[in-house]
Amino acid sequence: MATQPIPFADDLSPRVSPFWHRIFPINIDLAMKSIFGVWSAYFMVNALRVILWGAPDHSHSLTTYLITAIISVTVTWALYRCLILVGDRTTSALLILTIPTIFLALAIAYLTDLMLAFPMPILDHIGANHNLPPDQVLSHFFDTAFVDYLILVGWGGLYLAMANSRKTQAALIHSRNLERVTRESEMRALRYQLNPHFVFNALNSVSSLIIDKKNGQAEHLVDGLADYMRSVLHDDESDMITVEQEIAQQVRYLEIEQVRFPKRLSFSVNIDDDVRGWKIPTLIIQPLVENAIKHGVARSCTPVAVTIAAIRDADRLKLVVTNDGRMQRSEDKGNGTGTGLANIRERLAALYGPAAALFTGNDDNDRMVATIIIPDEKQIFRDYCL
Template sequence: MASQLIPAPDNLSPKISPFWHRIFPANIDIALKTILGVWAAYIVANMLRATLWSPQSHNHSLEYYIITAVISITVTWFLYRLLVWGGKHLTLAVLILTVPTIFLALTTVYVTNSILAYPASILDYISASHNIAHDEALSFFFDAAFANYLILLGWGGLYLAMANNRNSQIALVHSRNLERLTRGSEMRALRYQISPHFLFNALNSVSCLIIDKQNGSAERLIDLIADYMRSVLYFNGDDIITVEQEMAQQIRYLEIEQVRFPSRLKFEVHIDDDVRDWKIPSLILQPLIENAVKHGVARTSVPVCITISAIKDHNRLKLTVTNSGRVSPIISMAKGTGTGLANIRERLETLYGPSAALLTGNGLEDVVIATILIPDEGQIFKDYSL
């Protein structure tokens, strides 16, 4: 199961040319949509107000609103650049939205009225266009500036919220993919702990057969080992395979062990049809099969049957390995069976967390039972869906 790392840079924004990138160095789509959207809404809202109100009580024209919007878009762009520069720090962002924004709002109203009033003075224009006394014109000027300040302040808050949300999404995706890559690496490392151990035992068996001058059996064993290792190490590079594929690998392994113990080792495999395509970690059964051979077959002179089964039990996959005999936890740990079981538990924990389990113990009919419980395959990395 290959894990691809999603790059940390902002790959959620559209690709733009270097020219536009210099003008909008960050979050160009958010900046453009919010700037144009806010001031388009300003024009629409005021034109609706002009239409609904009588001309006597509302003297601003479409020209006034268009000039105001154009100037305000430019001023908002300056505010955007300030926020890009200092918006990573909350205190500095609040300071920018407080002090510089006041002067930007005053600048917007001053430039707009200067254009419309030319060549008259601003206060004379305001007094004449709004039918108010000359001494009230200055108060009207600051009221208009305060209204623009609130719009700029609202835009700044909206932009910061959307930009920070995007940054959080990028960081979350990057973090989750790093964790996924780490988990995948841990799983492969745990999986590859198994192969050298098996290969050592298998080559030791070949050596014993050669010493006993059983060359035919040794040659057959080498062929089986090569086939098994090819399947294990080059099975599409997958760490997650189906139950049916895992069982096929274990059958190859048991066929190898049957060459060592032709009269003592028998095995049976049972798979429910509805779990054949269930996805599980590759070689998850290998340590259990090895333990069954090492402590069930190799240490006795009577025939031993190893049974492997895979069934569905209450929406969970139940993998069971049984063999004749009894096991003592203290003795078994002393004889070295703890590493393989720990390997299984670590792999299950890495992939499924607490949703999976490994249970071992003695059965009622003089058998040793090892059971792996795996949740529905949809649980695999389900916390990475965004």
Template sequence: MKPDFALVPIEARRPSLFDRLFPVKRDLAIKSIFGVWGVYFFFAVSRILYGTPSNADALIVQRILMTSICITLTWFLYRLLVAVRGSGMRAAIFMLILPTMIFAIYIAVLDQIVVNDEVALFDFTYLLDPSDFASFDWPYIWDDAFTRYFILASWGALYLALSHSQDVQRMMVHSRQLERVNRESELRALRYQLNPHFVFNALNSVSSLIIDRENRQAEKLVDDLADYMRAVLTGGAQDMIAVEQEIAQQVRYLEIERMRFPDRLRYSVDIDPAANGWNIPALIIQPLIENAVKYGVSGTDQPVNIIISAQTEGDRLRISVANDGRVKRPVNRTDDRTTGTGTGLANIEDRLKAFYGENASLLLANNMDGMATATIILPDPSLIFQDIG
């Protein structure tokens, strides 16, 4: 059974004339070739006009002819360099020696033929006459050939250098793009690495409230949990967030946890008004709040106070989370299950390094009031890593 439709091949775009003539780095090749010989033509014509010969027009036409020949042979040299690209520097150097030398001698001989005939304007019939090579001024030809060789070889070296520079710049741009993508992926992975165990605890609390027929509280807990998760997930595209938004989000989290520990969890917030204008990495203090609840409130039957504070100190921002109890810094990151300060703190340190390099820090301490304190010190937002270019 034949299909009721036919596959029509998409016609490939035919390359233009310039694409065929200059298949590699067209703009660079055209600009450099015409630039070099354009300068040569300018000086040649300037010398003719300065001498004011009687047949200046014919000489200028001859210079146009020779310049066109030079441009054509330079294009051939360009195609030779294109043909050996990827074959190593030795092949390119060979092209700049032997073929270039032949081109230079050929140009010098043609130039001698053209210059020796002082003809009328646009009269090129002499080019068809046989040449008497014995009558040529060969010392002048060799001197002119050396000059032409120097120009051709200089152009070839300039083209290779600029071509290599473009390749390096392109690789640097590509590398920066990869670095930016990798850093964004790393930050996103670190942010999503945050332990969501409180979701399971909150769902267990909802189940308990339903069993106890506390439907209003269960409904409120579900709404609060949904709002918090929506803020976390929809805010995933934001790398930075305002201080007040970050702390408001963590307060919402504490309200959810207080449904589980209504008699044991107490918290307070102290934000310096000057700190509200700062932007900080999203969810950067979430592991600190989570540890304070998990290992402060859950680990005792006594009421536990959690204090969140944010103050500016000169050109730095200090954000602290303190809770009743003592803290012991783990020896390595695998100690999270025993001390509660491994993976969460490692997550913060990795994200701070990704954002600020060595300009930010995380400090753990036991203060004089018997509270375990975790402090994040952030520099001025201008010190956040920026992409170059």
């Protein structure tokens, strides 16, 4: 299973020059896009209205809206700097969006009229452009400021929502990065837990051959063991190999054990062609094959056949290890089989969650059958997708 790389939280914001970083120290992309986006939309909507229906007076000209948008961008940037000063304090941010923002909206209205009225007094300019009596000029001024206030508050709410979403996403990415590292460490530890157990059993086989004065077979076994250990101990980033590779490793293991039990051990392999490339955890069936030798072959005086099968069942992979021996339930932990089976279950749970399982038991022909069920990649329990 190929896992998708998770971005670091720092990668959520683009890299910028120190100059822009000083102007927008936090969430530069969110701040710039929202500020310029809101006021660009303000200008475009009003410009479209002027183009389609014309400007009734000077106060509704394109120049007026352009000056208002430019001043508003600067004032909104000042509001942004105020919001980042309070950080995560929601109450303080809401307070800024009420009282201080009123004065910022008044500043936009005042500066816009100041530039348009120069050198005429502001109130005279408003009254002349809108044909208003002196007692209604201030009312019109505050109405204009109130519209600016609503836009500023709307922008502030939008920015805070996006910034909070960014923070939540960064925390989620950080959490999943930690979870990924923990899961990989757990899986690698569980995998390496098998190696001393296997080496111990293999060395017992070598020792038995030496005691029996079968030095040639012992030498052959040591050579095979060295090749096998180089294969199974080879570390890679994913700890995943194909079904064909995994079963090939177990065949080499069985060939090594055949040196010890030449007359009692036979084995066969059955792999469906469409599952040969299916990725599975390395050494996932090693404890099952090892148990087949230990509880089937080693305790039997008659020939024992071990079968390894990999078949597709709908959208799931079944790895089945069968032997002619019979393992009693009372023997599970008392004779050391509990560690290997528990290891498989823990590795499956760490990688696939509840979508994978291990079942053991005896079939109708009194054969010991162990089955690992692995889901298709599309159904795997994935914590890496955002």
